[in-house]
Amino acid sequence: MNSETAPPGRVPPPTSPTSHFAMRFSSTPRGARLARRLAGQRLDAWGIPYDCDTHHTLTLIVAELAANAVGHGRVPGRDFQLSLGRDARTVRIEVTDTRTEGVPVVATPTDLRDTGRGLLLVEHLADLWDWHPRREGPGKTVWAECVLPAGG
Numbered sequence: 001m002n003s004e005t006a007p008p009g010r011v012p013p014p015t016s017p018t019s020h021f022a023m024r025f026s027s028t029p030r031g032a033r034l035a036r037r038l039a040g041q042r043l044d045a046w047g048i049p050y051d052c053d054t055h056h057t058l059t060l061i062v063a064e065l066a067a068n069a070v071g072h073g074r075v076p077g078r079d080f081q082l083s084l085g086r087d088a089r090t091v092r093i094e095v096t097d098t099r100t101e102g103v104p105v106v107a108t109p110t111d112l113r114d115t116g117r118g119l120l121l122v123e124h125l126a127d128l129w130d131w132h133p134r135r136e137g138p139g140k141t142v143w144a145e146c147v148l149p150a151g152g
Helices: 029-045 053-072 118-125
Strands: 019-025 080-086 091-098 126-135 142-145
Touching: 019 029, 029 053, 029 080, 029 091, 053 080, 053 091, 053 118, 053 142, 118 126, 118 142
Parallel strands: none
Antiparallel strands: 019 080, 080 091, 091 142, 126 142
16 A cells, blocks of 8 residues: 555445455554465365465465555554455455555555555456445455456
8 A cells, every 4th residue: 555545446346255254453464464374264265275376366465455454554553354255256355454544556666665566466466456445434445356267
């Protein structure tokens, strides 16, 4: 995420997932790692095995969005939430934080910076992604959707 501002784009209506997982995590690097690990376990339980490209892609997206929530969306004393949903064709990842300023924008990376490429990766890996203001109070939700390969 970036401190630049951008209006939220269209938010496709959430599908009715056949499988759902949601949990709150501390807004710390440890919380982000735990979110990635638990997401990986849940994906494996849903039939997306650890050793496939789809699993790697989805856990990388979770890792980037969770790291952004911790690094840019952190409000001291408040958690971030990870939600995963799966239907027959799609996995949707949502990460919600409680910070209202600093909306997500894909930054143009420069060779001089070591950071700023997370949303660029999400944009490349996900079939759709965007953000919207948090429904239950201050903050925002960044989401990404990946269409599952046929047979997976």
